[in-house]
Amino acid sequence: MEFKKNILGIGAGYVGAPSMVMIAAKCPDYKVTVVDINPQRIAAWNSEELPVYEPGLEELVRQTRGRNLFFSSDVDKEIRENDIIFVCVNTPTKTFGAGAGMAADLQYWEKTARQILENSQSSKIVVEKSTLPIKTAQAMERILSSGKGDITFDVLSNPEFMAEGTAVSDLENPDRVLIGSRETPGGLAARRQLVDIYARWIPPEKIITSNIWSAELSKLVANAFLAQRVSSINSISALCEKADADISEVAYAVGMDSRIGAKFLKAGIGFGGSCFKKDILNLVYLCRFYGLPEVADYWESVVRINEYQQDRFIANVLQSMFNTLAGKKICVLGFAFKADTGDTRESPAIYITRKLLAEHADVVISDPKALANAASDLADEKGTVRYVEDPYEAAAGCHALAVMTDWELYRRLDYRKIYKSMVKPAFIFDGRNILDHRHCFDIGFNVFPIGKPSLTRF
Ligand code: NAD
Ligand code: UDX
Numbered sequence: 001m002e003f004k005k006n007i008l009g010i011g012a013g014y015v016g017a018p019s020m021v022m023i024a025a026k027c028p029d030y031k032v033t034v035v036d037i038n039p040q041r042i043a044a045w046n047s048e049e050l051p052v053y054e055p056g057l058e059e060l061v062r063q064t065r066g067r068n069l070f071f072s073s074d075v076d077k078e079i080r081e082n083d084i085i086f087v088c089v090n091t092p093t094k095t096f097g098a099g100a101g102m103a104a105d106l107q108y109w110e111k112t113a114r115q116i117l118e119n120s121q122s123s124k125i126v127v128e129k130s131t132l133p134i135k136t137a138q139a140m141e142r143i144l145s146s147g148k149g150d151i152t153f154d155v156l157s158n159p160e161f162m163a164e165g166t167a168v169s170d171l172e173n174p175d176r177v178l179i180g181s182r183e184t185p186g187g188l189a190a191r192r193q194l195v196d197i198y199a200r201w202i203p204p205e206k207i208i209t210s211n212i213w214s215a216e217l218s219k220l221v222a223n224a225f226l227a228q229r230v231s232s233i234n235s236i237s238a239l240c241e242k243a244d245a246d247i248s249e250v251a252y253a254v255g256m257d258s259r260i261g262a263k264f265l266k267a268g269i270g271f272g273g274s275c276f277k278k279d280i281l282n283l284v285y286l287c288r289f290y291g292l293p294e295v296a297d298y299w300e301s302v303v304r305i306n307e308y309q310q311d312r313f314i315a316n317v318l319q320s321m322f323n324t325l326a327g328k329k330i331c332v333l334g335f336a337f338k339a340d341t342g343d344t345r346e347s348p349a350i351y352i353t354r355k356l357l358a359e360h361a362d363v364v365i366s367d368p369k370a371l372a373n374a375a376s377d378l379a380d381e382k383g384t385v386r387y388v389e390d391p392y393e394a395a396a397g398c399h400a401l402a403v404m405t406d407w408e409l410y411r412r413l414d415y416r417k418i419y420k421s422m423v424k425p426a427f428i429f430d431g432r433n434i435l436d437h438r439h440c441f442d443i444g445f446n447v448f449p450i451g452k453p454s455l456t457r458f
Contacts, residue, residue: 003031003068005197008082010112012036012045012071014052014167014274014343015129015160016088022171024069025060026201033070035078045071053342053369056168079119084193086158087112088129093278102285104133104278113143116153123152125190129160131223131279133286134216137180154190156181157212159219164273165340177207180215187212220283224299227276229264231305237267237451238312247451248433267451269352269404269431270309272337274345277303310348313450314355317429320448320456321400325359329423331398332356333391334405334432335367335374342369348431349404350377356402357383366394368407392418400427406434419443425457 005027009020012034024032036042044051046065050058061069072078079085089112094105109130116126126144128137137155144153157180162170177198181191191209198207210218237247247267255262271277280303287296318325337347344350349365356363362384365374371387378385388394391410395401395418403410411434419426419440428440429448437447441455448454 003029005030005084006082007032007084007086007197008078009034009086009088009129010036010075010079011088011090011108011130012038012041012051013088013090014164015162016086017045017052017071018054018057018162018167019088019129019160019171020086021057021060021064021069022168023197024064024067027197028064028068030197031068031070032064033072033078033082035072035075037073037075039073042071042073053340054164054167055340060168075115076119079116080121082124083122084125084127084197085116086127086129088160091130091132091278092274093281099285102281104131104282104285106132106136106139109136110139110143113140117144117147120147120151120153124154125193126153126155127194128155128157128216131159131219131275131282132157132216133282134213134220136216137212152186154181154186155212156187156190156194157215158194159215161219161222164343165338172201174202174206177202178210178215178218179207180210180212182212220279220286223275223279224283224302226264227271227280227306228299228302230266230268230271230276231302231309233265233267234270234309234450235305237309240451241453244453245451246453250451266406267433268309268406269313269348269450270306272345272347272349273343277306277346310351313348313429313431314352316448317356317400317402317427318359320429320446320454321427325356325361327360327362328400329362329364329398330356331391331395331401332363332365333367333394333401333403333410334370334407335365335377336370336405336407339406339408342367342373344370344373344377347377347404349374352402352404352431353378353385354381357381357385362386364388364394364398366391367405368409370405392421396421397423398426399423400429402429403431403434406432410434411436415440415445416443419445 009016020032020034041051089108091104094100094103140155179194181187195207240247251265255265284296284300335349353363364386366388426445428445433449437449441447446456
């Protein structure tokens with residue numbers, strides 16, 4: 001079959017694969033290929049056991065794979081054969097050299113740019129889908145224009161706003177799609193081509209266009225604003241615990257103001273995930289670079305409050321359990337950074353588990369999707385950690401439950417049965433405020449929510 005367009009995604013991760021799968025599903029007349037330098041990842045995408053868990057993704061892959069969606073390890077060949085290239089490689093926080101711990105590590109990004117230049121035999125549209133520091137497109141253009149001959153490259157910025165756990169519905173029905181370009185005839189023509197792809201399934205009013213720097217910056221700012229809301233409510237949860245107010249009631253009352261809105265006001269153990277911390281630190285680094293230390297400090301405080309919230313949680317566990325955890329068994333319910341994903345990158349559960357182990361507690365970790373990642377995150381730990389998928393089995397014989405992930409299944413467990421199997425006095429530290437606290441207290445637990453009065457018998 002002759003396809004109308006040939007589209008390539010470079011980077012078969014949490015963003016690259018689902019976003020390319022969605023294009024393939026919505027545009028059966030386009031050929032969509034996804035490549036990665038990691039051959040195991042490609043093999044997994046070609047297998048029955050996909051490397052990423054996302055509700056609804058498996059069905060879409062089954063529908064499209066082999067029809068107009070292909071996964072391959074031959075990056076060079078696919079660059080040659082495709083006209084529109086979405087670059088979705090990872091851009092983690094730098095761990096070395098200048099800007100270590102703050103700036104984005106652009107090595108994967110730059111390698112891809114050079115690989116595109118080396119292998120291109122015709123003009124291409126190169127789309128930044130990864131989250132990048134402002135002005136990265138300029139660096140990309142400079143690399144791509146260093147070749148000889150009359151091949152041209154138009155660089156667009158099309159940041160991805162999907163969230164994990166809801167990737168399929170976010171990609172199918174996004175709040176908006178943002179496309180930034182140079183305002184030159186070539187840039188505008190490339191922008192129109194990308195708009196045409198999204199217009200296949202997204203209403204025109206939701207496809208917004210801008211200059212390329214605004215698009216790059218908007219992604220960092222959107223994540224910073226979302227994370228800021230979480231830190232704002234978490235900071236107030238500390239005050240609620242001191243002042244006998246209830247954070248859920250405060251969040252509800254505040255969120256009813258339509259100017260503020262109700263979303264992203266759930267207090268908990270702090271935000272995790274591969275994006276928020278990395279992108280805020282990147283923003284902070286950029287502000288310092290451009291000589292704006294006050295702006296940098298303002299945004300950095302969002303990350304500080306997130307760390308404070310996790311330290312507060314640990315301090316509360318220790319203090320409530322009579323200031324010693326040594327030899328006690330703690331069941332960590334949930335290890336993923338949020339529900340409906342197996343991803344544990346930057347999950348607060350990692351930090352909290354390490355702190356529990358540092359207190360010489362024995363930890364039993366339960367999670368429906370994230371146990372393999374949990375085991376690799378804690379591979380260097382010397383303390384006693386067990387991984388048990390069944391939550392009842394995990395909790396049996398424990399002194400305390402610590403809820404780390406807002407999995408729906410944890411709301412519906414039989415806590416009476418769990419209580420019976422635990423050491424008394426039994427404790428619940430609900431780091432996500434998802435349980436029925438009064439019910440658990442009535443069963444016999446001592447219950448410690450976030451930002452609400454604790455329910456104890458002492
Ligand atoms: P990821 O680590 O899951 O995937 C990146 C993939 O790129 C990896 O499989 C890696 O092997 C591959 N790769 C690296 N260099 C390559 C190269 N030169 N050629 C081919 N493949 C290469 O990362 P992710 O979570 O998908 O994030 C990718 C980008 O998208 C990041 O910039 C991130 O900030 C951004 N983003 C992520 C999310 C999210 O929810 N995870 C949401 C929006 C934006
Ligand atoms: C985020 C952005 O939402 C998304 O637009 C962007 O493309 C990538 O980064 P993601 O990290 O996948 O997505 O998940 P998100 O739903 O934003 O949650 C991030 C963290 O904040 C999770 O740990 C979540 O549990 C926490 N959170 C979220 C709260 O603690 N309270 C809330 O009210 C909302």
